[in-house]
Amino acid sequence: MKTLVYINKNHFSAKASFEAVTYAKKLGGEVIVVTNGDATGAEALGAYGAAKVLVDTTIAEADSQQLTRLIATAAEMTGAEAIVFSHDLVAKSVAPRLSVRLKAGLISGAIALPETAQGFSCKVNVFSGKAFATVAVNTSIKIISLLPNSIQPENIGGTAVVENFDGKAGASVIKIVATKKPEGSIPLPEAELVVSAGRGLKGPENWGMVEDLANVLGAATACSRPVADIGWRPHHEHVGQTGVAIRPNLYIAAGISGAIQHLAGVNGSKVIVVINSDAEAPFFKAADYGVVGDAFEVIPKLTEALKKFKNAN
Amino acid sequence: MNILVCISKSPDTTSKISFTDGNTKFDENGVQYIVNPYDEWYALVRALELKETIGGNVTIIAVGPAADESIIRKALAIGADKAVRIDAEPTDAYFVAAQIAAYAKENNFDLILTGKETINYNGSQVGGMIAEHLELPYVSLASKLDVAGTTVTLEQEIVGGLQVVEVSTPVVISCAKGMAEQRIPNMRGIMAARTKPLDVVPVVALELYTNYQTYSLPEAKKACTLIDASNMDQLVELLHNEAKVI
Numbered sequence: 001m002k003t004l005v006y007i008n009k010n011h012f013s014a015k016a017s018f019e020a021v022t023y024a025k026k027l028g029g030e031v032i033v034v035t036n037g038d039a040t041g042a043e044a045l046g047a048y049g050a051a052k053v054l055v056d057t058t059i060a061e062a063d064s065q066q067l068t069r070l071i072a073t074a075a076e077m078t079g080a081e082a083i084v085f086s087h088d089l090v091a092k093s094v095a096p097r098l099s100v101r102l103k104a105g106l107i108s109g110a111i112a113l114p115e116t117a118q119g120f121s122c123k124v125n126v127f128s129g130k131a132f133a134t135v136a137v138n139t140s141i142k143i144i145s146l147l148p149n150s151i152q153p154e155n156i157g158g159t160a161v162v163e164n165f166d167g168k169a170g171a172s173v174i175k176i177v178a179t180k181k182p183e184g185s186i187p188l189p190e191a192e193l194v195v196s197a198g199r200g201l202k203g204p205e206n207w208g209m210v211e212d213l214a215n216v217l218g219a220a221t222a223c224s225r226p227v228a229d230i231g232w233r234p235h236h237e238h239v240g241q242t243g244v245a246i247r248p249n250l251y252i253a254a255g256i257s258g259a260i261q262h263l264a265g266v267n268g269s270k271v272i273v274v275i276n277s278d279a280e281a282p283f284f285k286a287a288d289y290g291v292v293g294d295a296f297e298v299i300p301k302l303t304e305a306l307k308k309f310k311n312a313n
Numbered sequence: 314m315n316i317l318v319c320i321s322k323s324p325d326t327t328s329k330i331s332f333t334d335g336n337t338k339f340d341e342n343g344v345q346y347i348v349n350p351y352d353e354w355y356a357l358v359r360a361l362e363l364k365e366t367i368g369g370n371v372t373i374i375a376v377g378p379a380a381d382e383s384i385i386r387k388a389l390a391i392g393a394d395k396a397v398r399i400d401a402e403p404t405d406a407y408f409v410a411a412q413i414a415a416y417a418k419e420n421n422f423d424l425i426l427t428g429k430e431t432i433n434y435n436g437s438q439v440g441g442m443i444a445e446h447l448e449l450p451y452v453s454l455a456s457k458l459d460v461a462g463t464t465v466t467l468e469q470e471i472v473g474g475l476q477v478v479e480v481s482t483p484v485v486i487s488c489a490k491g492m493a494e495q496r497i498p499n500m501r502g503i504m505a506a507r508t509k510p511l512d513v514v515p516v517v518a519l520e521l522y523t524n525y526q527t528y529s530l531p532e533a534k535k536a537c538t539l540i541d542a543s544n545m546d547q548l549v550e551l552l553h554n555e556a557k558v559i
Binding site: 008010011063064065068088089090092093094095096097098099100101103104105106107108109121125126127128129130131132133134135136137138139173174175176177178179180181187193217235236238241242243245249250260261264267270271273274284285286287288289290291292293294297298301302304305306308309313 | 351441444473480523538541543551558
């Protein structure tokens with residue numbers, strides 16, 4: 001099926017974008033990327049299967065209403081039968097609107113390619129990662145918002161042709177007053193490796209060793225809810241049921257007991273390593289590898305062992 | 314300020330999740346339902362704070378069967394003025410959003426608030442869908458909400474950071490952590506909730522876009538491999554050769 005993929009201009013080289021384009025390619029038809037502002041760098045998405053990039057250069061920053069109109073215009077123009085998003089904050093505000101506008105069923109948080117033998121259905125995460133559901137779409141156009149780290153991007157070589165188009169996005173009624181970006185950190189939902197710590201670290205002054213470990217691994221840092229609530233770490237690092245849900249390849253948790261609400265945010269991780277001084281901590285039941293020991297001793301030792309490994313490989 | 318807060322029921326966060334009827338239905342046996350935490354802690358409580366500071370009315374709306382009235386009464390006990398229940402079994406986000414939008418179209422609200430997602434379906438869909446039905450602006454994942462006259466100032470999460478935005482009412486907002494603190498209903502609130510108006514509105518017929526066919530549980534984890542705290546080289550070796558994640 002002919003498929004549109006919406007990708008933000010800042011994400012042309014993001015792994016999540018490669019995944020979304022690969023996913024679209026695997027749906028079997030022509031893949032067209034749609035974007036706005038500036039398509040510099042978007043031609044490289046051809047390597048993952050995009051034939052064409054449609055860009056509306058007249059609109060740099062777009063709100064959810066404008067993006068909805070823009071993608072709907074591209075969908076009508078191309079006759080696309082599927083629209084794929086990476087399940088990020090933009091997708092969460094635009095895909096539902098687009099579903100209503102195009103009368104197209106939305107699969108939110110897909111974790112696999114669809115089953116198309118009978119109809120069109122797709123597996124999604126539900127109950128905060130504690131279960132999966134298979135959702136069928138009954139409409140002729142399908143919208144899929146794909147969770148990061150669900151499929152492996154496939155570089156098949158090639159470049160996409162960039163074409164301008166008029167997305168008829170209209171004017172924005174939302175005024176952006178200020179933007180705050182924390183410097184230098186890897187966005188948590190996209191990180192493949194995550195190092196996280198909890199109250200067991202006893203205070204914000206002890207986070208240096210967590211950051212050292214994360215730096216050696218090239219990992220993002222995260223924390224448990226109590227740590228964010230008492231202000232030791234910023235809220236955007238809080239993973240768990242009421243924080244960010246992540247599904248990295250490796251999740252290392254130190255000094256976190258593993259309450260069910262925390263597990264709900266991390267149980268999609270491929271491999272979980274738990275470091276805790278309490279051998280009875282519930283987190284060990286969800287872990288692949290466990291170290292019973294004092295985080296203050298184990299974390300620096302693990303950092304040293306990783307340094308040694310990195311130097312030798 | 315006329316505020317509509319959309320609430321949904323969800324199983325208590327400690328509930329054991331299982332399915333019945335050939336894995337086509339959530340097994341409600343022994344499950345305690347609560348108001349979805351994002352709807353209650355952030356959307357409803359912030360709506361009440363705004364009402365207390367600038368005046369107005371807070372209406373809560375839920376799509377669900379009569380059995381859901383216990384969680385609707387709980388939201389009234391926290392302080393909402395009135396409640397509306399659309400009498401239908403919610404099937405998917407599109408269905409719920411269309412029902413709420415149909416009600417909101419006939420009643421003028423300045424703010425329509427939802428939680429950022431439910432903890433059972435995690436779709437983050439209802440707010441955006443209501444906004445599109447009503448052709449209103451939508452600010453998703455807001456962590457701060459202030460109102461001055463008809464100007465609404467919000468702080469929202471964006472990819473890799475935060476932004477502050479301004480928009481005029483009416484607007485649809487999905488509410489996330491940071492917006493307010495949980496409130497525990499007091500006895501006076503609970504008593505008052507019993508007599509507050511709870512209107513039951515008939516369902517609007519519509520075509521279903523999606524349906525949930527079957528459910529499954531993740532495979533049980535194999536037992537955790539314990540590694541001696543003094544042997545981190547072994548952990549690194551296992552992560553590299555066995556787990557193949559580094």
